[in-house]
Amino acid sequence: xxxxxxxxxxxxxxxxxxxxxxxxxxxxxxxxxxxxxxxxxxxxxxxxxxxxxxxxxxxxxxxxxxxxxxxxxxxxxxxxxxxxxxxxxxxxxxxxxxxxxxxxxxxxxxxxxxxxxxxxxxxxxxxxxxxxxxxxxxxxxxxxxxxxxxxxxxxxxxxxxxxxxxxxxxxxxxxxxxxxxxxxxxxxxxxxxxxxxxxxxxxxxxxxxxxxxxxxxxxxxxxxxxxxxxxxxxxxxxxxxxxxxxxxxxxxxxxxxxxxxxxxxxxxxxxxxxxxxxxxxxxxxxxxxxxxxxxxxxxxxxxxxxxxxxxxxxxxxxxxxxxxxxxxxxxxxxxxxxxxxxxxxxxxxxxxxxxx
Numbered sequence: 324x325x326x327x328x329x330x331x332x333x334x335x336x337x338x339x340x341x342x343x344x345x346x347x348x349x350x351x352x353x354x355x356x357x358x359x360x361x362x363x364x365x366x367x368x369x370x371x372x373x374x375x376x377x378x379x380x381x382x383x384x385x386x387x388x389x390x391x392x393x394x395x396x397x398x399x400x401x402x403x404x405x406x407x408x409x410x411x412x413x414x415x416x417x418x419x420x421x422x423x424x425x426x427x428x429x430x431x432x433x434x435x436x437x438x439x440x441x442x443x444x445x446x447x448x449x450x451x452x453x454x455x456x457x458x459x460x461x462x463x464x465x466x467x468x469x470x471x472x473x474x475x476x477x478x479x480x481x482x483x484x485x486x487x488x489x490x491x492x493x494x495x496x497x498x499x500x501x502x503x504x505x506x507x508x509x510x511x512x513x514x515x516x517x518x519x520x521x522x523x524x525x526x527x528x529x530x531x532x533x534x535x536x537x538x539x540x541x542x543x544x545x546x547x548x549x550x551x552x553x554x555x556x557x558x559x560x561x562x563x564x565x566x567x568x569x570x571x572x573x574x575x576x577x578x579x580x581x582x583x584x585x586x587x588x589x590x591x592x593x594x595x596x597x598x599x600x601x602x603x604x605x606x607x608x609x610x611x612x613x614x615x616x617x618x619x620x621x622x623x624x625x626x627x628x629x630x631x632x633x634x635x636x637x638x639x640x641x642x643x644x645x646x647x648x649x650x651x652x653x654x655x656x657x658x659x660x661x662x663x664x665x666x667x668x669x670x671x672x673x674x675x676x677x678x679x
Contacts, residue, residue, distance in 0.1 A: 362432025480647025487604025605640020
């Protein structure tokens, strides 16, 4: 059983101690659902996604979302409390954030905290694997109204800093064609790998944009992440493929990002094979500004892609905020600072209790 009345650090330990590698979240989803059911909240279960909501006709709604899954265990479960840190798989990414959200559900659902807004909690599966399996994405397709709100807070690890929006990302295959020949008579062929030299030269000399969006600075990127080609040790190859990853700022759409890649590699065959949209931070919205004030400090741009983009696609301003350290995510020595967990709970409680 999960005891949501327990302190947030002990609750983090309890969550970490339940293994929930992607695709194996059902036991933890069961425990989360069981813990939420006795509270004065509307609770729904969709596969291994658990949704809880208040419905008090408040003037605004805040969505708190966190994924239940982790990467594969690396002999780092159960959790270990080590001085001022808590070690274990998922401590940083992102069961400490889930623990904070669950504690808030208990405080609000039991009447201990009276929020100035309605709140939706979404605990979902399969974030760490391919996008087609993502539980939040499935909910957006099948029950998109459950993602509706005036601000979404994704409890991804940010070391307690508000990170606004996220970059978009796409992968493109840039191909060159040649003509096969025996390598002893290479003049009879055309080497497709050699023909890829201008692609690599272009990437090496590429100057990425640095752009300000809603007051946050995003750094774009265009990089080769793989290259393939070759037939045999004695054959001039007739094809080479350079896989390119483009990270683009939220002032660009997916179509804009794809068009930019095609412009950069004009004259080459370019195939877009994967794409996900960016999300604007929306920190100019009153509720987002109030959240930033409650947390304190300055916001920064999210230099990466997260599920805030799913909210952005629905017109919901979204930020990343969680106690974990993103640099420790997926590592064998994954851990989280205890004071960061407590501070995140306090900041979110303060924000929800005073916002309107």
